[in-house]
Amino acid sequence: RQHRWRCAEVTFTCPEGELSVMLLLLLLLLLLFTANRPKHLLIYINPYGGKRQGKRIYEQKVAPLFAAAGVSTDVIVTEYANHARDHLRTEAELKKYDGVVCVGGDGMFSEIIHGLIWRTQIDGAVDPNCPDETLQTCSLRIGIIPAGSTDCICFATVGTNDPVTSALHIIVGDSQPMDVCSVHHNNAFLRYSVSLLGYGFYGDVLTDSERKRWMGPARYDLSGLKMFLTHHYYEGTVSYLPARGIIGTPRDAARCRSGCVVCQHNGKLLTERSENDGEWRTIRGKFLAINAASMSCACPRSPKGLSPAAHLADGTTDLILVRKCSRFDFLRHLLRHTSKDDQFDLTFVEVHRVRRFRFTPRHCQSDSDLELDLLGNASKRQIFSQICRDHPACGCAPAYSCWNCDGEILTHTAIDVRVHCQLIKLFARGIEEPAVFEDLANPCAI
C-alpha cells in the first residue's frame, strides 16, 4: 500500500525430496549469479539526522534484512558533518563494494553524492572545477534509508519514506538513474544539486529558517509566511540553453514513473548529443523567484511538487521564472502547488526545460549593462530606487537574494548550472503506478 513493501515468508512444498533440493540449488544460483543484487555495502549512519533515530532504525529494521539476504556490510557512524563526504573522497576503498548506503536525510544524501562524484572524477582524471568538462558516471549505486526530517529524495525515487521498503529495494538490486546539476561560479565548483535550486523566495525562506533552527520543522512555515509578506523581488539576467529534440514538456499531465519512457528516450538522446548544440536565450527582469527543479520536488508536505512533470533522469531541469507581481497573484501561484490547477498557467510565470543556465544578479552586471538600463529608465525615481537598493542600511529591499541548493545556502549568487544526464544511480526503481488489479475501489480500471 502507498508504495510500501513488506517481507513475507512463502513455504513451498514438494512431493519429492530430490526435486526440492534441486529447486533450492537453482534458487541459490539465480540469486548468486543472475540478479543484480549487491553483496557488499558501505553504510554511513548519521546519528543526529531527523529525530536522532538513524542508528536505531538501521540496527532494528535494516541490519536484520541485510543479514537474512546475505548482504555483508561495513558500517561507519559519522562523527561530524561531512565525515561521510570526506571519507568517500579520500579513504574509502570503493573497489570492495557494490554500493554505498546512507542512513539519514537529504543532507546526508548530499554528502554521499558529493563524495562519490568528486572521487569518480579525480580517479578518472576529470577536473571537477571546470564547468565544461563531461563528468564520469559513478559506477556504485547509492541507497537511502530515510532517517532525516524531510527525506525528499527518498520520497521522489521510492514513493514513500519507509526504511524497510528502502532496504528491500537495495536487497533486490533495483537501479534508478538520476541527473545531477553541477553549480559553478567563475570556473570554480560550488555544489551538486539533484532537486531544487531556488533564488529569491526559496533562497530567502532557507536563509531566514536557518536563523530559527531551534524551532524545529515549524520554522519553514513561519519563514515562508514572513517571506511571502516581505514580498522581495530581485533583478538579474537569466540565460539558458533549451533542451532541443526531447519528448515531454513541463506542462505535461504525465508524471515520471517507474520505467519512464521519457527518461529512457531523452537520456539516450542527450548523452549522445553535444551539449553546446542549440542557442542560448536571455531574459532580463525582476523576479520574485527563480527555481530550477531537476525532479518534481514532491514530498509529503507538497504532494504535487514544484514542477510536477519534471523527470528524474531525462538530462534536463525545469527552469521556472516567477516575475514581479502582486502579493495576491503570488499567493495564487503558491496555492496552485497544492490544487489541481496548473501553477504555470499564469501571465507572470514561465517555465522552460533546459540543459544549462546562468544567472547574474543585477549588482554583478557590468557597468555598461547598468548604464544602459539606467538610460532606458531615465526617470529620477528609478535612479533613486536603484541607489536605495544598493544601500540596505536605508531599509529598502535588498539588492540580491541567495541560492537555495537542495537545502544548503550557496556562497555566490552569479552561477553557471549544467545538468549531467544520469550521472548517478540509486537502489530504487522510481515511483510505481498502482497495478490495475490493486485499484479495487475503481471497477472501471479493472
Ligand SMILES: Nc1ncnc2c1ncn2[C@@H]1O[C@H](COP(=O)(O)OP(=O)(O)OP(=O)(O)O)[C@@H](O)[C@H]1O
Ligand atoms: N555526526 C554528525 N554530527 C553532526 N552533523 C552531522 C553528522 N553526520 C552528518 N551530519 C550533517 O547533518 C546534516 C543533517 O543531516 P540529515 O540530512 O541526515 O538530517 P536532516 O537534516 O534532519 O534531514 P533532511 O535533510 O531530510 O531535512 C547533514 O548536512 C550532515 O552533513
